[in-house]
Each structure stands twice: as C-alpha cells, then as structure tokens.
Amino acid sequence: MTVISPQHADPQALRRLIRSGAHQGPTAGLGGDALQGNLVILPAAEAADFLRYCQQNPRPCPLLAVGAPGDPTLPTLGRDIDIRRDIPRYRVWRDGVLVAEPSDIADLWRDDMVSFLIGCSFSFEDALIAAGIPVRHSAARRNVPMYRTSIMTRPAGPFGGPLVVSLRAMPAADAIEAVRICAGFPLAHGAPVHLGDPSLIGIADLDAPDYGDPPVIEPGDLPVFWACGVTPQAAIEAARPALALTHAPGHMLVTDIPAARAERILTGPGQAL
C-alpha cells in the first residue's frame, strides 16, 4: 500500500514524484481532491476521427482537454504537465493489441502526437461517498466491475464498438439520489445509463465482468450502470491504429483542477488556469 505523504496530496508535487519514477502505482485517493483523467494519445492521422468519436459519445468519453499536435503540455489542466512522463504507468497498443506497459513514453512521442484527456469516475464517487451513498467496490478495496454492453457507440471513422459500463450496486433510494448527484458531473460520465435488469443491455452475468473485479452486491441492491472510460480502449481495439498510447487502468493524470469545480472551470467562458 502507498503511504500517502504531503507530496502525494499536492497535485504538482505528486506529478514531480511520478516524473522522477518514485511513484509508479495507481492514483486512486492521491492528489487531494484534484480531478483525474484518462489518457489516449494518437497520431494526428487518427486523432481527427477520435476527436469526433469523443464529441459524439460524451457519456463514455467526456473530453477534459485535447493537446496541440506534438505538444506534450496541457496548460488548461495544470502547470508544467508533461504528458509523456507524468502518468505512473502507460499502455502501448500496436494494431489494436496491447504490447507494453512502460512508466514513461518519451521515446515513443512524435511531432504529430495528440493527447486526449477524458473524465473519470473518481469525481462522482467522491461526491457519492460524501452524500452517504455506498461505493461498495471502493469499500471492499476492489476494482470497479466493468462490462461490454449491447449498446453501440456512435462510430467515427474506424472508431466504434460497444459501450462499456461500470457497475455500482446500491439501494434504490440511493440510486435515485445518485442520478441527481451524477447529473451534475457531465465531465465524469454524468448520470447512469441504465438501472435494473442487466440483460436489457446485453450483460449475461454480473459475476463475470469483462474488466475489473466481480461486484459486491448486498440484498435489496439495485444494479446501477454508468458509461465507462474503458470504452475508448475498446474503440482502439476495434480501430487497430498502428500506434496508440493510453494510461494503464487506475494510473491516471492528476490535474491541478479541484474535482468538485471541474465543470465550472473547464466549461465556463474564457481561460481559467
């Protein structure tokens, strides 16, 4: 287990630790209340289609920022970010197949690389916990269960494929409150996309997730499903670009933006940081 030091709670200090190689683990619970993001990096040739894919599928792929081609900084998300080095662990995909999980991708960076930062569920999970709503996988120290569904995303060029959802099971009254809370976090996947019978969205067996750990479900719980940030990785597997770089699951970019104010800061008028 990571011992959380003051350096782990401050986003900029945490990124410096990560850049130095001193922290290569997951980022859940680190960076104080800072917004965290999923990463996809694609060459410019594929980036235009992928940007359109995200724009058309904002529930699984809410865009926090898109980097300029060849520019590894992300000035709207934080001071002095180097997206090639500031994530603890990356994934390298060649022709849609995962081939490596390095802690640095500086050697793979090119002048035409475009970074996509996509919102993640940590923001709304914190808000749910603050509202007294159980987040059972987190309490059990498991990864969230995720499933491919029969819901197809809107394709853009070669990118497409199934919507991937995450599951959080909870009493029905909490599910109602969770809809209200999460609707206020459109950059963190927003309100759930399905409630109740999993078979209606093509999930045969809740105990056999396609990603993550099996769910923790208490008697009387209602299954609640959110659009999931793993969806773009499924789209990369479908599109088979010659090269794609992503974060490794759970190893996110920690930004300088307070998660609770992300919508206001990133979607308000004008420059914020």
Add this chain to the structure above:
Amino acid sequence: MTVISPQHADPQALRRLIRSGAHQGPTAGLGGDALQGNLVILPAAEAADFLRYCQQNPRPCPLLAVGAPGDPTLPTLGRDIDIRRDIPRYRVWRDGVLVAEPSDIADLWRDDMVSFLIGCSFSFEDALIAAGIPVRHSAARRNVPMYRTSIMTRPAGPFGGPLVVSLRAMPAADAIEAVRICAGFPLAHGAPVHLGDPSLIGIADLDAPDYGDPPVIEPGDLPVFWACGVTPQAAIEAARPALALTHAPGHMLVTDIPAARAERILTGPGQAL
C-alpha cells in the same frame, strides 16, 4: 367526456364555471398549463398538527399554500379564489370516514377552517410527456395506480401512517431522465422515492393497487414510484378528526400559476401574484 372550451383552458374562467356548477368533472387536462392542487381543510384545532405533518413530509405533502383561519381565499395561488366553491367535487370526512361527496362545501365552512393546498403530479407528468417519456396510465386513459407502502411517514400529533406512492412504469433510461426532470419539481413530489423491486417497500402485487387503476407495464419496463398526494387522506383516516374536507380524487383546485414556473413563483422571495 368533457369538451374543452376556451373557458376550460383559462384558469379564472374555469373556476367561474366550476363555481356556477356548470363543470363538476375531473380537472385533468383543463386550465391550460396552470398548476393544480390537492385540498385538505381542517378546523384550527387539528390544523397546527397537520401543518407540522406536511412540513415533516414534504415529498408526499408539498405545501403550495395554507389559508388564514376562516378565510376561503388563497391570494398567493389565484385571483378571487373561493376554496368552498371552486373545486368540482369535494369529500366530507367525519371521524376519518368518508360520508359525502358534494360539489360545494359552503354550508360546512366555519370561522376556524384552515385550507391546505398540496402539490400534485400533473405538473411533472406534463414535463415527462414533453421530454418524450411515456406516461402509460395517461395514454391508456386510466387513473394512476397507487399503493400503501411499508414506509411510514413522520408523525405529527394524530397524523401519521403509511406513505402512499403512485406507480409509473417505463424503460430504465427514461427512469433515469425522469429522476433528473422530477427533481426540479419539489412542489410536485420531486424525484421518485423508489425504483425496481416493489416488495422492498411492502407492495405485494402491482396488479392490485390500493387506489386507482391497475398499471400498464410494457416488457422491459422498470417500476418507478413517486410519493403521492393521497398520503394525507390516509393520514386523515388514521387521525380520525371530527371533521375534515378534501377534494375528490382528480377534482383539483386549478390555480393561476403556470405549472412550469411554480417553484420559482411560490418559493422565490417576496409576493408574486
């Protein structure tokens, strides 16, 4: 069936028709987009406890207005309202038992009578239909199904008893959107109180409602339950006051307030009408 004339679409003209005895039927679909309200009238001796009951149970009993003792007008809800005559059909309760359904209660009015106007579901049903969400009982021209639950309201003096809920069945994605929409109508019972398994709130058989008609449920529908304005009538049955007057189901007070703006008008600062 009522033929809707221009007089039926204008709230003030409709109330004049009702006061004259020319309209004694239900008010669903009448009064244009005007807010409609459930009525409870109690002598001052019981009124204080009932006011506390409503305040403690805002989901089933959202208060639109409380009349001054002995005053049959309701100036915050509409021009020249006479609550003794402006509802098409009333119910008279003695010792908690329904004894009559007159079209006028002027002869039963006393100087200590207090009127309570309580929000109803028509407001949010219109908003659901406008959002393309099916309201199946309405489309089938049935009354909404209502059920006594195992959820107990917060008691105040003699008033208490079970929460009564209304059921609307719909696809899960519509249920999620309905939560978001209805949360914006706190004066019309707000967000649902339960989703999914009816047995978790003490409902044994959806096809045997305690009030209203059996439900219309399509394959794949999720049952969605809202706190219901029949709850105060159950509380009157429990409290058994010597005299209570209410509207007859479906025969509501039609106010001058546009339903979509009711929250802003009635809960904003200062006088609105």
